[in-house]
Amino acid sequence: MTDSMPAIGMDENRLRHCRGVGMKASELGRTLFGWSDEKCRDMFVMGYLHDVGYQFAHEQSEHEELGGALLRSLGFTYWAEIFHHGNPDSTYRSEELLVLNLADMLTSKDGSATTIPARLADIASRYGVESTQYAAAQKLADVLVAQVREIGGSQDILSQLV
Numbered sequence: 001m002t003d004s005m006p007a008i009g010m011d012e013n014r015l016r017h018c019r020g021v022g023m024k025a026s027e028l029g030r031t032l033f034g035w036s037d038e039k040c041r042d043m044f045v046m047g048y049l050h051d052v053g054y055q056f057a058h059e060q061s062e063h064e065e066l067g068g069a070l071l072r073s074l075g076f077t078y079w080a081e082i083f084h085h086g087n088p089d090s091t092y093r094s095e096e097l098l099v100l101n102l103a104d105m106l107t108s109k110d111g112s113a114t115t116i117p118a119r120l121a122d123i124a125s126r127y128g129v130e131s132t133q134y135a136a137a138q139k140l141a142d143v144l145v146a147q148v149r150e151i152g153g154s155q156d157i158l159s160q161l162v
């Protein structure tokens with residue numbers, strides 16, 4: 001690498017977060033959509049790789065597109081989900097993107113399972129309620145809850161969201 005500025009990179013917490021998102025994405029594939037074990041394994045890999053762009057990103061806001069573009073170049077099936085994750089204004093829609101965004105919101109920074117209200121409170125404490133990070137997370141949470149209701153998600157899943 002010849003970049004003069006160091007990239008953000010992936011610290012231990014981020015690695016734990018990625019593993020946790022992978023596990024949650026696999027679980028949600030089964031509980032929300034009834035997907036096969038094979039597809040749920042794919043969802044683990046998608047979640048596990050979703051923040052890989054941080055390794056090369058200099059700004060937090062570029063990690064999604066960087067990671068997505070890298071995985072597209074490698075032929076990864078779910079590159080678009082990674083490219084568009086975390087963006088409440090994205091017009092790209094897929095069931096896999098819903099799974100990824102939900103898994104991301106239901107996994108804390110250190111990889112443990114959480115709920116959306118607790119995740120939002122953590123983002124507020126780290127960045128402040130006036131931050132763009134918090135505003136985007138709040139808006140994304142609203143979009144996700146609406147989408148889960150649309151597909152008739154179970155009360156058990158909804159209880160982790162609101």
Ligand SMILES: [Fe+2]
Binds near residue numbers: 051064
């Ligand atoms: Fe991310």
